[in-house]
Amino acid sequence: MKNFATDLQHKIDTKTKPIGSLGVLETIAFKIGNIQQTTAPVLSKPAILIFAGDHGIVNAEPVSPFPQEVTTQMVFNFLQGGAAINVFCKQNNIDLKIIDAGVNFDFNNVPNLINAKINKGTKNYSIEPAMSIDDCNKAILKGKEIVTKQFSEGTNVIGFGEMGIGNTSSAALLMSLITKLPIKNCVGKGTGFSPEGVRAKKAILKKAKNNHQQTEDPMEILAIFGGYEIAMMVGAFLQAAKLNMVILVDGFIVTSALLVAQAIDKTILNNCIFSHCSNEQGHFKMLEFLKADTVLNLGLRLGEGTGVALVYPIVQAAVNFLNQMANFESAEVTNTKY
Structure with missing residues (x-):
């Protein structure tokens, strides 16, 4: 043979x-x-799913220079076509779906928004787990369901994006626990912190990490420090690989979800193409841990799935040749x- x-x-x-x-x-x-x-x-009906969720720590600790309501405002911006990801998806003929995974706002059946809300944001993980194991499982299941629906519509190449003020903090903690790297190596400037802000953020996250009993169970790690948007992406990764889709991986926060997903099922990495190396300092170390090479290095640190949208024409060119x-x-x- x-x-x-x-x-x-x-x-x-x-x-x-x-x-x-x-x-x-x-x-x-x-x-x-x-x-x-x-x-x-064959690449069929490329899609990017953006999962949005809020983080309880944002209202209690200065981990972001932006207030929590920006998550809601950006969801409306996505729906109105005004964000970078909208521009790039339109340019490259990519289907874009926006999902409310756990935003701290009542959208009340806003058109074109997929309602998968588990709760109105997570709890403050500096003092208690971000979510219960049960809610974490619900979020993972929702992510799987959404990907299955997209697959049933003919999509076989998919990427994920996110929106959630404070989610670089969650990503840094997940990264630290999965990779065993110290917090100081995992925290960057996020949405634009000053050096002083980054130092304060590192101290806050180190204290938050130490306030919880250490575990190596990826589901427990995700429940303690994750966000609903990150947990949904974990489910999305797991299901996309199960359906043998081509998975285009975005930047720092999306890769933190992949870190958790591959800790559950290592074979997921067989389906992954890494779009770009983010300018968020922890992303390079994540990629090193995963032994992953990226296609692009454009100094991006926006999120939203923008790296996926930008790399897609290159992936398409590879199949076409x-x-x-x-x-x-x-x-x-x-x-x-x-």
């Missing part, structure tokens, strides 16, 4: 080009072909013997 990976690599290598000359595009083509187990992969470019034989071009 022939080795499938050998056939796929042969198809890539015999295109009318020097071997390896398309660089990362060849790596992406090989990855997607392996995910779909075909030498002629594999499917449409001539090989030496069909083009009657002499191939090298060396």
Whole structure:
């Protein structure tokens, strides 16, 4: 029986080009072909799901220069088409869905907003767990359901984004617990803190971490320090991999959800393409932990799934060259013997 990976690599290598000359595009083509187990992969109805949620610590501790109501305001901005992610999704023909995972606001059936609210924000994890294990499980299940619905509509390539004032703090704590790195290596400036603000944030998060009994159970870690939007993304990752979708991974906060998801099921990483390296300092260390290479490095630290939307045309180009470019034989071009 022939080795499938050998056939796929042969198809890539015999295109009318020097071997390896398309660089990362060849790596992406090989990855997607392996995910779909075909030498002629197809990308269908790309989608980005943005999960929004609030964090109880924001109203108690100065972990963000922005007030909590900005989460709600940005959800409305997404729905009105005014955010960076809207612009990039429109440019690249990507379906964008906005999900209320746990925003501290009553949206009351706002059109085009998917209502998956578990609670109106998490609790303040500096003094108690952010959510119960039961609510954490509910959020994960919701994430799975939403991805399943998207898959049923024909999507086989998907990415996730997030909105939640304070969620870089949750991401830093999840990162610290999963990777075993100290908090000081996981905390960055988030939405734009000054150096003094970053120092204060590190101290607050170190104290919050020490206020809870240490555990290595990823579900317990997620319940103690996560957000509803992060927990939903954990479920979304798990289900997207189960459905064998191509998963495009965004920046710092989304990767914190992936850290938890891969602690539950390591095989998820087989379906992941890492879009970019965020300018948030912890993201590089997350990627090191996951042994992951990124396609882009644009100095982004916005979130929202913007890295996914920007990398999609490159991923599309990788599939297109594999499917449409001539090989030496069909083009009657002499191939090298060396």
